Amino acid sequence: MTKRIVVTGIGASSGIGGTAQENWDNLLAGVSGARTMEHDWVEQYELPVNFAAEAIVRPDQVLARHEAKRLDPSSQFALVAAREAWADAGAPEVESERLGVDWATGIGGIWTLLDAWDTLREKGPRRVMPLTVPMLMANAPAGNLSLQFEARAYASTAVSACASSTESILNAYNHMQAGLADVVIAGGSESAIHPITMASFAAAQALSKRNDDPATASRPTAVSRDGFVMGEGAAALVLETEEHAKARGAKIYAYLVGGAVTADSYHITGNDPEGKGAARAVRQTLEMAGASADDVTHINAHATSTPVGDPNEFVALQAVFGDRIREIPVAATKAATGHLLGGTGALEAVFTVLALKNRTVPPTINVDEQDPEVPFLITPKPAELGAGDHLAISNSFGFGGHNAVIAFRNA
Structure with a gap:
C-alpha cells in the first residue's frame, strides 16, 4: 500500500x-x-x-x-x-x-x-x-x-x-x-x-x-x-x-506525491535538445502521483537563463502537456536566487510547497522581452493560483544528463 x-x-x-x-x-x-x-x-x-x-x-x-x-x-x-x-x-x-x-x-x-x-x-x-x-x-x-x-x-x-x-x-x-x-x-x-x-x-x-x-x-x-x-x-x-x-498533530504544508529520475545519455554538459529524457521524467512523476498532464496547475521550471537550456526545457514540457504548457503558471525562481547547483532543487521544492500553501505563483523577474521559443506563462508579479486542488511539479536538470522531477499536492 x-x-x-x-x-x-x-x-x-x-x-x-x-x-x-x-x-x-x-x-x-x-x-x-x-x-x-x-x-x-x-x-x-x-x-x-x-x-x-x-x-x-x-x-x-x-x-x-x-x-x-x-x-x-x-x-x-x-x-x-x-x-x-x-x-x-x-x-x-x-x-x-x-x-x-x-x-x-x-x-x-x-x-x-x-x-x-x-x-x-x-x-x-x-x-x-x-x-x-x-x-x-x-x-x-x-x-x-x-x-x-x-x-x-x-x-x-x-x-x-x-x-x-x-x-x-x-x-x-x-x-x-x-x-x-x-x-x-x-x-x-x-x-x-x-x-x-x-x-x-x-x-x-x-x-x-x-x-x-x-x-x-x-x-x-x-x-x-x-x-x-x-x-x-x-x-x-x-x-x-x-x-x-x-x-502528533503536526501542521502539513503539502503532500509529496511522486517523482522520477532519468538520464539523457546525450552530452556531459548539454541537455537533449529534443527533451526526451526530461519529458520521460515528468511522465513517470505524474504516473507515480496517479495524475495526468491535465491535473498540473503549476510548474517550478529549472530555467537557468542559459541560451540553450531554457528552450530545451520548453520542448520537453510541450511534449508532455502539448499546447496547454502555454497556460500553466510557471515560475523561474533562479532569476532571483541564482543557481545553487546541488542545492537548487531543494530550494525550489520549498518555493513550490509555499506556492501551493499560499496559492500564489512567484514572479519571474528580469524578463525584459520573452523569447518566443520559450513561451512559458510567467508573470513579473505574484499571481493567484486560485481555489481548489492543485498539483505542482518542480524540475531539475544537471550536467551528466541527469533529470529529476518531483510533484506536490496542496494540503
Whole structure:
C-alpha cells in the first residue's frame, strides 16, 4: 500500500534570505540576490565574472564558532537549513532508528579541498588539518545531519550535479515507501562560489557576464539571457508519513506525491535538445502521483537563463502537456536566487510547497522581452493560483544528463 508523504517543516538560506520565510517574502517582492563580490581573489585572478548570488546570511553568523570551524561551508549551510526545518516541524519525537537523512550536493567541500592544497604547497604536510577529508567529502553534510539529529535509520547522499537535491527528495519518498523511516530530513546544500568554479563556468560560457548590472543578470526565458548566475546556500524539508504527522498533530504544508529520475545519455554538459529524457521524467512523476498532464496547475521550471537550456526545457514540457504548457503558471525562481547547483532543487521544492500553501505563483523577474521559443506563462508579479486542488511539479536538470522531477499536492 502506498504511504501518503507530507511536508511538515521547511528551512532555507540563499542570496535572498536567511530563512525560508525571508526567502519567500523576498521572492514575492522581486528581490534579486545577485551582487558584485567583494573578495580580493576576484581582482587577483582577473575573473571575467565578478558577481554572484552569495548567501545573504553567512552560516558562521548563525552557528557556534566550534561548530563552524569543523565544517566546510557546504555542511554549515546544511546544518542551518535543517535546524530551521526541524524547528518548523515542531522537533518531531521519533525513534532514532526511524529517522533518516537524504541530503545532496553537486560539488561538495571544494573550499576545504583547495584550502588544504594551498596549505600543503605553502606550509607542508604537517600543517594540513586532520579533519580535511571528513570536511571535504560529499557525504559530510548528510553525516553531520545524522549526528546532529541522531538519525540512525540511514544517512544517504545524492550527487547528480544540479539535479542532486531534487533526487534526494525523491529518495526520501522512496525510502519511506520502503518502510525504512517514518521521518526524513531531505534537501541539499552548496557553497561553490570559488575562484576555480567561477573561472571554469565562465570559460564554458555558462555564466552571465553582466558585471555592470548583476541584479538583472539572471533572465530565464528572456531573449537577452546570456547565462546563469552562481548562487549558494541550502534548503531542507522535513518529510513524514501522514500517519506519523497526524498522530502528533503536526501542521502539513503539502503532500509529496511522486517523482522520477532519468538520464539523457546525450552530452556531459548539454541537455537533449529534443527533451526526451526530461519529458520521460515528468511522465513517470505524474504516473507515480496517479495524475495526468491535465491535473498540473503549476510548474517550478529549472530555467537557468542559459541560451540553450531554457528552450530545451520548453520542448520537453510541450511534449508532455502539448499546447496547454502555454497556460500553466510557471515560475523561474533562479532569476532571483541564482543557481545553487546541488542545492537548487531543494530550494525550489520549498518555493513550490509555499506556492501551493499560499496559492500564489512567484514572479519571474528580469524578463525584459520573452523569447518566443520559450513561451512559458510567467508573470513579473505574484499571481493567484486560485481555489481548489492543485498539483505542482518542480524540475531539475544537471550536467551528466541527469533529470529529476518531483510533484506536490496542496494540503
